[in-house]
Amino acid sequence: MQMPTKPKQYYVIDKLSIIEQTLSLFLHEVFKKIVVAIHKKDTHWNTLSVSSAPEIYTVEGGQTRAESVWNGLKALEKFNIQPMDWVLIHDAVRPCLTLEKLTQFIQMIKTEKVGGLMAIPMRDTLKYVINNEVSKTISRMNIWQAQTPQMFRYAYLVDALKYARLNNISISDEASAIEQLGHHPRIIRGDSSNIKVTYAEDIDLANRLLGRK
Secondary structure (H helix, E strand, O other): OOOOOOHHHHHHEEEHHHHHHOOOOOOOOOOOOOOEEEEOOOHHHOHHHHHHOEEEEEOOOOOOOOHHHHHHHHHHHOOOOOOOOOOEEOOOOOOOHHHHHHOOOOOHHHHOOOEEEEEEEOOOOOOEEOOOOOEEEEEEOOOEEEEEEEEEEEEHHHHHHHHHOOOOOOOOHHHHHHHHHOOOOEEEEEOOOOOOOHHHHHHHHHHHHHHHH
C-alpha cells in the first residue's frame, strides 16, 4: 500500500480522517482549549467539521515540531493561561490512544513538579547503521521509545523551548527541551498500540486498532 498524496493526518479511516480520530479523544471537558497547528498552505483542515468546534483554536505551523509547539504555546496567552497550568502535546497522527490510557497518564503526571511523557521500553536489538551497513550494536538496556502525549507545566515548557531557540539547539520532542534545563521528565509506560502513522503499513494497522477501539 502506498501512502496517500495528501498529508497523512487527512487520510480517512472508518469515515473519519486520522486527525479527526485523534481530536475526538481531546474534545472532553478536562481540556479547556485545544490548539491545532496547521501548515499555512493547508487546504484540507477547513473542510472538516471539527475545525469549527468552539474548543479548538488554530495557529500556523512552523518548519519544525518545536516551532509549531512554540506557536501553540504563545497562542495560549490569549486564553489567560497561568505559569503552572498544564499543557499536553499530542501528535495528530497518533489516533489509537485510548481514553483509559490518556486519563491514567494525566492523573499520574499531575503529581509531578515539571511533567513527563508516555513511552514504551525498547524490545528490539538496536543497530547503528552507516551507508546501509551495521557499524555497531547498541544495548537496549534502559532505552525507551518516546511517544505522545507529553505533558508539562506551561512555564517550564516555554522556558525550555525559549532556551533551545536562543542556543540553536535542535530538539526532537518537548521532553528533550525540558532535559536541556536539567530537569528529568517522568516516564509513564504507554502501549505499543499508540502508533504514529508514518509508513504505508501503519495505515492498515491503525485501521485494525481503531476497529478494536
